Amino acid sequence: MSRAQRLLDLIQLLRGYRRPVSGAMLAETLGISLRTLYRDIETLKAQGAHIDGEPGLGYVLRPGFMLPPLMFSEEEIEAIVLGSRWVADRADPALSAAARSALTRIAAVLPADLKANLDTSALLIGPGQAIAAGDAELPVIRAAIRSESKLRISYLDGKGRSSRRTVWPFALGFFDRVRIIVAWCELREGFRHFRTDRIGKVQVLDKRYPRRRQVLLKEWRASEGISEHRNFGSD
Amino acid sequence: MSRAQRLLDLIQLLRGYRRPVSGAMLAETLGISLRTLYRDIETLKAQGAHIDGEPGLGYVLRPGFMLPPLMFSEEEIEAIVLGSRWVADRADPALSAAARSALTRIAAVLPADLKANLDTSALLIGPGQAIAAGDAELPVIRAAIRSESKLRISYLDGKGRSSRRTVWPFALGFFDRVRIIVAWCELREGFRHFRTDRIGKVQVLDKRYPRRRQVLLKEWRASEGISEHRNFGSD
DNA sequence: TTCACTACTGACAGTTTTTGGCAGGGTCAC
């Protein structure tokens, strides 16, 4: 196995653990000596991987993905740049910052002429209508979805009725003017959609919901009759 | 210098030429033997680079970018995926296909668990309003922008007046419901915006316009009073 | 404090990979 491949394997291996893993364990799994493992870790760090090593504990990889060398066609890069710009312009501040940071990261490794080209890329995102409020809590909600945590929300529905519910959020829909949380509602015992601008308080409960996010998503799609995996009906 | 770095350099070097370059020339520039160069080319091809080698001519790289190993945070990947999905849903068929292909390319190199995660990503794009027509010509227009070619178009303006013009297209704006070509108009001797759904026939002229796309873009921004580099006013 | 466990670094010899040179084969244009 080539060294480059082994470095990727090491990253993926680290990704699998939440707790710190000792170098000795990693070395054995990869079939290499401890000394070589240290050298590999050093190389990965130099390549930008966020690996923290603490004496007495082990190694942890900060959440993220490592992509190997990748070739994109001109159109593919244009698509990615345009899409990231849309996110940078239209998503909530946290995700918008992530999109800009991703673009910066890509620009950093391109030669100067390409970078200039990217900065003045011909594909632009128009301003569009203002997004309804409710953005402040989005990072919290995304985190809850990732960790499959229950949420306690107060909600004002379309007819002006207020309620407090515990929900299992598993998806976030981006429309032109609103964002919608897709969740299982404990109160109604069914799938419900919540416009973020109609949500009052959000409280992340310290409890995981009892089902997998992927499964909920699949069932919800079936219940909505959604064939394409990208779209969904409005609330 | 590491081999991996040299492979990237080779790609960038190839990118710089439009005409075929001989292997001997590349080898000398990189400071390696011809034999090694052939091996490097072989490796790059195996990694997915589109390098065409023709006996008697030399090597040419089909337009595209090679990204080195890159580390993205969880939010950055989410931003890229969401953005690419927006493009896949909302852009014209050609760009949409490119976005899907880019996502597939990324998914292909991720471990199985991550790929599943990406397939069922929590961030979705809502369907939104239908895009006004005029998409068929977009790939042609994008190509004209890239190559800085003049376009001959027939246009129906907002007041129903028809005209035929020669324009220098340098940007494409994506709004929620329409797309807009930003161009210098030879007829009006000024910057003009053209909704793609109001364009009749499009003909790419075999003539480059006499100024750089980047410069036109900069001047247009100044004339519109646009500070941010992502937004622009409606037509 | 000591102990066990861990991250790290340097040196050096053995192993593996990479490299360059050589010989030869193929294609294309003239």
Added chain:
DNA sequence: GTGACCCTGCCAAAAACTGTCAGTAGTGAA
């Protein structure tokens, strides 16, 4: 044919990588 180039196999030299060993230093628990 000739010249210019791409491409492959082979092998020895060069370079990079690897494992072993020795040692430093930080952490948390007993």
